[in-house]
Amino acid sequence: MSFCKPVGVLLFLTMLFLSGMAPALEVKVMNYNIRYGSADDGANSWTNRSALLIAQLKEQAPQVIGMQEALRFQINEIRKALPYYGEVGIGRDGGEEGEYSCILYDTRRFTLTDSGTFWLSETPEKRSQDWDSACVRICTWALLKDKETGEAFYHFNTHLDYRSAKARLNGVHLIAKRIAERKTNAPFVLTGDFNAAENSPPVKWLKGEAEEQPPVVMVDTFRVLHPDEKTVGTFNRFKGDKSGAKIDYILTSEETTVLDAGIDFSMPDGRCISDHYPVTATIRFKTVAPPFTSTKRCSSISLPAA
Template identity: 40%
Template sequence: MFGKNIALLVCFGLMSHFLNAQTLKIMTYNIRLDVASDGENDWTHRKDFFTGQLQFYAPDVFGVQEAKPNQVLDIAVALPQYGYVGIGREGIGKGESSNIFYAKEKFKVLESSTFWLSETPDVISMGWDAACNRVCTYALLKNVQNNKLIWVFNTHLDHMGEQARTKGLELILSRIEKLNSKKYPVILMGDFNSEPEAERIIALKNRMNDSRTISKEKPFGPYGTFNDFKYNEATSLLIDYIFLSKGKAVTVNKYAVLSDAKDLKYPSDHFPVFVEINYE
């Protein structure tokens, strides 16, 4: 009898854990800015397949990078089930942005903002040795079903400035620490323009978990995330990431780099990173 009671308690504990855990599908996607010089790979040729891909995988939350205002509008119109936060790096409705899209039926935004990766992050500015303005957009999302909260940060580090990438990432981590005083789970994603061997990425792994390395299932798809629209060449450059706060509160069930194509064309010059996580 005693043994049966113990078994029931263990079973109840496991059930309670699974009931408390929330499963989410997360995606980060550098969508390639809308520029006419891309020719047959420009946004007008890609947007329908791009939004169709998002419709199919149906992430609960996804972050985009390099999104021009018209691209943000195109995504919002094609996928009305999502709300979004974030502004352009040149100001509201100007320049590329790193928006966070979220499923409106699942989440309510409690807090959100965009800051610049610079010495003056609260005003439009360029930082350190960067080639252009860079931003990070964040949101505190509340799950409307169980009231659980999670922070999401989305960014695009500079493609030229070594110091700007390092200092920008340090700024983001300090902002996370300042905002997350109640220690909610955190997602940090984006195009970091840094390979895993870079010192800044190694340092980041000491503070947060790389979703690829802690996935319970073997990572699916190609290793690299930057394809440069070159369909017939292997993709080996990994620069897009989804990082998660350390601890038992967040686990990764699946990790994938999605290399979907149509008519030998990719929907962007980056592949999206897609993960399924549990968080408490």
């Protein structure tokens, strides 16, 4: 029985495709502005809420976390309590100085293969501030590889400016450009406190809803599963408010499957854990089989006779 018969060819190609297809990569992602720990927040100061935040992370068990406003001592405390998390990032003022937009990743599952931080400015490779921003702003990224499957993905994480609309829009332009220019075609996720509502120019632009199209169109993982949800306020001001705008995001490419997504409105004993609620998403990245490169002729392969 020759492989060149239609049934044999179909069977051969199906087996070849399946053998080259890596298992789908599923990841639980969290975005969390944890409120900078040096703030004079009285009863809501870091010392009064750090244990609650650590317990929340244990319960949610995200495999990667994009954090905003994290200071060095806060990261140290979190990692001491949860030592299986590795860390990527630097302070926005350089080295360990200033707020981090760090990425924490579960080292039991992932290996860090590449990473970096760039500034949201006209000179992104050095500490700098542009576009009338109130603060220095950065984006940290990591390329993480699954230890079991070998599949990899990029995680970009940022905190956009609260004052300057120009800085927010130019910031996402730069981030999208960097995502489009990433070194490999591995899929990506973008997390961040954007300080911008869902109908704002930077968010609409990233989602391809503006006149000018981004180099990579993204979807809001929360809205994929909850398109009509009204209670989405992620900035609670330590008041437990849920009625405001959603300004915290987990975005990814249109090809990615969203399995679960939500906003964690937890308030243990009626207390806010941070002045932002964390957002979560479990996503399945699209896996593409490697191309078939064999040069053997079909006629040279045969099956045993039935």
